[in-house]
Amino acid sequence: MAISPEDIVPLSQAEARLTELADEVRAGHEKILTRNGEGYIALVDARRLDHYHRLEREHIHLTLLEEVDRGLDDIEAGRTMSVEELRAKYRR
Incomplete structure (x- = not known):
């Protein structure tokens, strides 16, 4: 599955949106969290x-x-x- 711009989330925003992001990941939309504009970690369904x-x-x-x-x-x-x-x- 390709990563879209909507799947790239600054780490600073992730905490406030964690439940929403987790639901999206569970639905099949993996997320890339960025730190200082660069890929840092990924959220992937367990x-x-x-x-x-x-x-x-x-x-x-x-x-x-x-x-x-x-x-x-x-x-x-x-x-x-x-x-x-x-x-x-x-x-x-």
Whole structure:
């Protein structure tokens, strides 16, 4: 969803309008609160935030699985090192 100019609110106005802003966010209109004219924080529906966190965890798990797959490919191709070789390579 795109952010419209109405969704950008100075932090100084947010306190007086918090209930109104919360209702708008709950209805699907995320808000960007600004401080000194720059984006500062966002108001996001808690359910959407939970969804974002689940997506982030899924992304982390997929990235780890890709790393495991590359590691298994390295093993199959014989691209391995002994512990001693690793220690020597990364010793500083």
